[in-house]
Amino acid sequence: VAGLLGISYIGQDSKDIPHFLGETYGKFARRLDLSFNQLRSLAGLKMFTELEELVVDNNLLGNDLQLPRLPKLHTLTLNKNQISFEKNQLSLLGNEACPNQLVSLDKDDDDYQRYRYFVLYKLPQLKFLDSRKVTKKELMEAQARGAFMKVVKPKLEAVSYSENRPLPYTPLPQGSRDARNHKGVFAKCRYIYYGKHSEGNRFIRNDQL
Known part of the structure; x- marks a missing residue:
């Protein structure tokens, strides 16, 4: 059964991967399910160049298993085979x-x-x-x-900015970005000045100390 990205060839008692599967679906199949066959080799996978997921559960694959080069494969399922x-x-x-x-x-x-x-x-x-x-x-x-x-x-x-498009970030607060509509902004400052010229001392006379 063929889907847009996945191929299922289940329970056919095949000893080898049929050549027609690779010829017909090898160039676009992303997922291939070959469960419940009698596979002893996966050599027929070499035509599945786009394969990302392979399921070969319930087959006869053993320790001599050789997997063809599948550059995009990220998931391989080998449940219930003869691999010791x-x-x-x-x-x-x-x-x-x-x-x-x-x-x-x-x-x-x-x-x-x-x-x-x-x-x-x-x-x-x-x-x-x-x-x-x-x-x-x-x-x-x-x-x-x-x-x-x-x-x-x-x-x-890649993000491109034109001369007429504003940058997504500016260190200035929102209220002071437009020179024609300037507003004062109150914010916390990490530095505190305690010298004799501080803002508080400017309004305290000597007779008040």
């Missing part, structure tokens, strides 16, 4: 989620280490991450500060 994770290994090398120079030249070792801390915070049972063994010290660091290692970049919106 006896070695507790996870490798994400070559994916955008794994920040190293295989993905982008502007990434460095610090970016990669932050990624490891975040993944180990989420999956503390891992013994190997990518091609490197997880150390006890690394796991302790992940539990202590791994939750804060996910980097989120703010979305910047």
Whole structure:
């Protein structure tokens, strides 16, 4: 069943992902549900270049599972398969989620280490991450500060201002922005002057002291 963004191919007893699914829907499908089949491989996913969510519950996928490169994938569900994770290994090398120079030249070792801390915070049972063994010290660091290692970049919106359009901010109070309609403004000041020339002393005569 095809929707605008999601494809469901459920309970068809398929051992492989049908080629026609990729040819027909691979360029626009955002979500793909392949639950309740007999899949042993996900090689047919290579045509789903826009995929963001993949559900392959209740299949026959095992420890030899290899996931094709899916640059936009952020959610993967593998419930009730035959994955035992006896070695507790996870490798994400070559994916955008794994920040190293295989993905982008502007990434460095610090970016990669932050990624490891975040993944180990989420999956503390891992013994190997990518091609490197997880150390006890690394796991302790992940539990202590791994939750804060996910980097989120703010979305910047370009704003242009013309000469006739006022700026959205001014340090002046509302009442004093228009020179033709000037009003006095009362406000608190963080500084207090106690000298002999203060406003209070200007109106006190010597015979009143």
